[in-house]
Amino acid sequence: MPRVSIEVDGVKYDDDVEPRLLLAHYLRDRLGKVGTPIGCDTSNCGACTVLLDGMSVKSCSVLTVQADGQDVTTIEGLGDGQGLHPLQRAFHQEHALQCGYCTPGMIMAALDLLRENPDPSDEEVREGLEGNLCRCTGYQNIVRAVRRAAGDLRPDPAQQEATR
Template sequence: MPRVSVEVDGVRYDDDVEPRLLLAHHLRDRLGKVGTPIGCDTSNCGACTVLMDGLSVKSCSVLAVQADGHEITTIEGLGDGRTLHPMQRAFHEEHALQCGYCTPGMIMASLDLRRENADPSDEEIRAGLEGNLCRCTGYQNIVRAVRRAADDMRRSDQAEEAHR
């Protein structure tokens, strides 16, 4: 069995894995990262989106062996344990979730979108989240949440830069 070494939410894990084991199943079943839901196992819904080296990937379409040597961030790795990450907070404050099943993937994809574009328009947000499906919300509040978080994060970045 191949041995993988992967950093997940700041913790290094070394595990023997089956060559065909999906990253989503490794995260949930082996590492206990159950905040990453499995929606479809076909990469259509995006619920299982995580960040791999800062880029969003659908963990149901990545083998655990492909994550060897990489840094994975799950929804549980955001925030500091006491306060929500600005993107999580914006999703909460803008009521951008109903059942919540798609929310972890939406948040993780939104962080990658924000990394690429610090000030996305509504159209750019919709395009950036195209691979993440929500069956409950109608997307209006999701777009509003991403825009709010991007604004909050940009202001925070500017404040930090001004203090340097």
């Protein structure tokens, strides 16, 4: 069996894994990261989205051996231990969830989107999240939440000026 070394949410794991073990199953079954739901097992819904070295991936379409030597961030790895991450807080404040099943994947995909585009328009948010499906909402609150978090994550211009 191949041996992998993966850092997940800041903790390093060294494990022997089956070559065909999907990252989603490794995270949930081996590591107990149940905040990463498995929605479809076909990479259509995006519920299982995590960050792999900072980029969003659908963990049901990545083999664990492909993540060897890389950093994985799950929904449980967000925040600072003192409170919610700005995206988590914005999803709550904007009522951007109903059943919540898609929410972890939406938040992780949105985090990657905001890394690439810190000030997206509504259309850019919709385009950036098009691989993540929600069966409960009309997406408008999700778009509002991402835009709100974008504003919260942007540095305050006064602070930027003070550090120059």
